[in-house]
């Protein structure tokens with residue numbers, strides 16, 4: 628099918644984009660890389676009257692480092708994130724995860740803001756943002772607000788974004804220098820959305836944060852397993868207990884292709900692989 632008719636505007640500044648979104652309300656939709664939205668339009672699952680193309684907003688394409696955080700503009704493409712020396716040095720979890728997103732062509736157009744705004748429960752970057760405890764800058768003509776990752780994702784394709792808001796930046800606390808980030812997932816083929824995945828971040832002074840993707844209506848923290856692993860040094864016996872425990876706190880929704888028990892098993896296998904890597 629082809630997309631329904633729509634008006635198209637390509638603002639040259641964020642202010643202009645925000646004015647358009649404020650004027651047109653629910654009738655307007657932002658387009659960034661188009662890697663999800665174009666499919667939705669072509670399948671007629673979205674029919675906006677106006678597309679606001681934010682692709683020229685250079686101010687949303689920056690990656691900057693502060694004393695205690697890194698800020699990633701909402702329009703930073705997956706390929707630029709994966710190639711950034713600052714990200715490789717401070718947040719190596721992200722390039723690992725990006726290697727699993729789709730194929731190079733998609734990664735050369737898709738943006739982090741688009742991926743997070745889309746809120747696919749199996750999206751790699753959403754789980755990484757949860758593991759890294761991100762905060763999101765949402766800007767509209769009414770002003771700016773910062774929303775924590777735990778409040779941002781609200782269900783399958785549901786977020787805290789209002790229709791006139793742009794996700795302008797993602798702020799990630801810099802992990803401790805001795806921290807370790809490991810990303811793992813299982814997909815049927817390289818580039819497919821994951822059946823299940825796991826983003827794991829830990830440091831000597833803090834317990835691990837374990838974010839899971841593909842097993843709930845949004846990325847989720849394995850809180851009981853995190854608390855268990857925080858309490859004492861890791862060895863093979865404790866790793867086995869943690870793997871059993873994570874199986875009890877994951878409750879994937881029914882899915883005819885990948886039954887819940889199978890995806891729960893995948894999470895356990897992924898955690899086992901991560902913990903064995905850490906022990907070795």
Ligand SMILES: Cc1cc2nc3c(=O)[nH]c(=O)nc-3n(C[C@H](O)[C@H](O)[C@H](O)COP(=O)(O)OP(=O)(O)OC[C@H]3O[C@@H](n4cnc5c(N)ncnc54)[C@H](O)[C@@H]3O)c2cc1C
Pocket residue numbers: 656657658659660661662663664665701702727728729730733736737738739740741742744745747749750751752788792793794795818819820821
């Ligand atoms: C073949 C294929 C395979 C894929 N595989 C994966 C995969 O394995 N993992 C994965 O995570 N994704 C995958 N994707 C999806 C894709 O990577 C992301 O959804 C994409 O990065 C979205 O970014 P975009 O810039 O293209 O967003 P767009 O398609 O332009 O927009 C997506 C949605 O986000 C909104 N939006 C975009 N930017 C903003 C913003 N800054 N502020 C507010 N709202 C905004 C739009 O209005 C729209 O609703 C795949 C896509 C394709 C085509």
